Amino acid sequence: MTRRKFALLSGAAVVGAYGGVQAQKLQKPSKLSDGPAGKSNVTIIRARSYSDDLVSRMLDGIRECGLDVRGKRVLLKPNLVEFDPATVINTNAAVIAAAVEVFTRLGASEVKIGEGPGHRRDTLDMADDARYRAAIPNFERIFTDLNRDDVSPVQGFGGEPEFYFPNTVLGADLIVSLAKMKTHHWAGATLSMKNFFGVVPGSVYGWPKNKLHYYGIPESIVALNRQFGKKSFAIVDGIVGMEGNGPIQGTPKPVGVLVLGSDLVAVDSTCCRIMGIDPEKVSYLRLAADIGHVHRERIEQRGESIRAVETSFALIDDFKDLRLV
């Protein structure tokens, strides 16, 4: 099977056909919001390979962000979508393993991992393929398949009177979006914010989470972040990202960074700038500009500078106009 064939696999198929149509309905705000008061910190840490001392690097980055996790129940949310040994679809197991150790060392009362893939039902088999079980100590004890977790309702999400989320997600004090730095053929880029699609339970909404596509991909990304953003932190795995026809069929793109921060809008905007994408042109970031910072001057960049690590990602034709100039 060619990678491109493998690529779009299933979920993206119908989802894309309809979700893409929905995305075009988006009414982009004419003027980009200035965002909340003040500035947001985003830290860029160098990590040239997965065999680097990621624990030390991550600890440096988290301290730089001033995050206090003592006594908190922490849920790590990786991006586990599909497995293809020829490319880099998922958050690397080494990054997750490092995060487990880091948040435990920093005094979290509990560190769990949870994911609910979009179209594949055999989550645990995929986690095995992605070497999560092999690389992450006690993986089977701390992992929850969010697609099959027990759920509770929240009010008013997604235009519905009640929307159901996994209890593991609702019960966490801090959700760490352990995203992958990738381009995305419907959203432009998939980073820490879109990673929240995986918290919507398939047991209620099916595989894929079609409700999100009908509601609108950018709108759903933003709604999920309005719901969970205030108790979230992002660590984006940009050690090797994916360019081109992401999120599944793209090409590996080494960047050699981890990008961290509590303002997920600012983290994603920074990642976009690293990737050579103008975040002010990305629909979901424009929509999210009132809950976090997109403007460059409102983001305090720490660690490495964007200029030092910028790596232009190949974009599919539909998104050429997102290129940062």
Added chain:
Amino acid sequence: MYLESRLEFLRANQNPDGGWGYFPGKGSWMEPTTYAMLALHGTASDSTLDRAWKLVRSWQLADGSFRPSGEVKEGTWVTSLAVTLASVRGVGDAGIRASVDWLLRVVGAEHNIWTRTGSFLHLIKAKLDVSHEGWPWREGNATWIEPTAHTLVALKQAPGQYRGDEVNGRVRDGEDLILSRRCTDGGWNYGTPNMLYVDLPSYPETTALALLGLLGRDDRDYPGALNLAERFHAETKSSLGKAWLQIALRCHGRDVAGPEGSGWWQARDVMLAALEALGHPEGNYKLFCAAGKS
């Protein structure tokens, strides 16, 4: 021995409310409860299954649909599982009639004038036949192979008094939808066989479910699919895919090896335990086969 260990696991993990969770100690859900009930059918005490059935019936809504769990207030695709259970238990009351009616009302969202027009004008980036209705996971969403297959199994087993032209028509159209979405490799993907005009691969679990949905249909309509399913069965590492393939292949008269029980999570996955028990050579896979005899 292996079958008994799976059944014992199910018996040991029945919740006090009568149902089963996806995992031991978790709340009851329709999906694992259905498969556990089918796996234990004829092997467990009447009271075990009666308690489970009572719980399932408590999840039915006024419109005939069933909720996926006690917590969720909305009816979904699991209504098809309830209809299958009712048929196996010989229940054919007005409530189940309402469930069949609900299934007949629900169609995939892409079967509307806008999408059909979009398809005609090549605005949809997939080779997609939207002339068929099929079934979605959730009302108002797009048709998907799995819920369509589950609903075909349910409607084909539905008691005779429900079988009218409308049921027969939807069944035939649902089968045609599955056939229209066959991948070029001979099996079935989750959604469509093609996206952005690129052919997509099939998967073991979706191929198995599509074959269950097609039970009773002449296999000359899908040449080579059973051979592909056998190859998937021999090669896949996915325990879930293997379990569904065992059920589907046996129902299609193919002899396949029984489950091996090597997955590290098998000790804690209730749904998988039930499906493996159903797919065992001496398991209750025949409860699905009845769909092909209608």
